[in-house]
Amino acid sequence: MATHYYTIPEIAKETLAKYPQVDPERMKRAVELADARNLHIAGYDENGEAIPRPSYDAMIIKGSKGWYIIRPKAHKCTCPDCKKGNICKHRLAVYLYRELLRRTYGEKILQPHDPNTEPLPA
Numbered sequence: 001m002a003t004h005y006y007t008i009p010e011i012a013k014e015t016l017a018k019y020p021q022v023d024p025e026r027m028k029r030a031v032e033l034a035d036a037r038n039l040h041i042a043g044y045d046e047n048g049e050a051i052p053r054p055s056y057d058a059m060i061i062k063g064s065k066g067w068y069i070i071r072p073k074a075h076k077c078t079c080p081d082c083k084k085g086n087i088c089k090h091r092l093a094v095y096l097y098r099e100l101l102r103r104t105y106g107e108k109i110l111q112p113h114d115p116n117t118e119p120l121p122a
């Protein structure tokens, strides 16, 4: 049986077909952003407080006016476009990236790391 490897553009195409409310232009930018070079797990929250167990539930992207925090489960991003009520390119980028990880490695990779039950190698 052939193994299927998902790609970001493929997931983007699927998402556009499934959700007509997603703007294709923002999705185009999101495909360029949905990369480990641009997307990072946030160590600090919107108020500058350290996040105790950083995970893919709070990610950051550098935008034109600083760093934006994206909270995929809350459907939120701190950028001006999202504040206007749009599904911004940052949220779409995080969605694509998480979806790629989930399909490739399974749900567990998206869960926060628990140092009490899963210690890092010494």
Ligand SMILES: [Zn+2]
Binding pocket: 068, 077, 078, 079, 080, 081, 082, 088, 089, 090, 091
């Ligand atoms: Zn945004």
